[in-house]
Amino acid sequence: MDRAVLRAFQILEAVSRARDPVRLSSIATDLDLQKSTVHRLLQTLAAMGYVSQEPETGRYRATLKTWELGSGVLNEHPVKRAAAPFLEELHRLTGETVSVMVMAGDDVLYLDKIISPRPVRFTTRAGSRVAAPLTAGGQAMLALEPDARAILERVAERLRGEREMDVELLLAALETVRMRGYAMSRNNPAVVSIGGAILGQGGRAAGALSVSAPIERTDADKQALIIESVRVTCTRMAETLGRL
Known part of the structure; x- marks a missing residue:
């Protein structure tokens, strides 16, 4: 493994994740790297157009070129491309925020979503990552994952x-998810999320669909509607992916 390339990507990831421009010293501390190394690699990334330095503060931020790089990969992902009509149908059936995601290491990566037009909503943005056990879609995929224990142990650590x-306890919960065909998450106490896995080759999950809604408008009837809609839509999308 080339250490210079590894460090450059670590720095780019750190700058990209930051909500605000970051100091060179903060990057060096967080990554346990020498300031001179961070400075040299930041200058290279800046020359390539992936980061820029604020002249007033000297802090660094990611540029839109970074977004363009990731956006191109995201838009061409086969699950995202196949998901569009199914997301629209799931949103029409439930009236709530719907998402499609895939496993990315020990996390889920949100590929796309349709936001509820209703006033109260809770959502992550497309392109964001969340630890898989903390999401309904992630739990649905983990229930079909042979390495679920290892993933849970790494996330717990x-x-x-x-x-x-x-x-x-989580492994026992995943067994329940596997048997009933959907997962339900109350990671946020004000929101209920229901997710189902999109079956891929070998019985593993190719991705997942989820619906998230405020708890106050999710009574038993609405919950049953969401569960059935998720299960049916996941099955139909799996059939479509199998034909691609």
């Missing part, structure tokens, strides 16, 4: 100090 996760 990563989130230690922020969130307590009982791996054995």
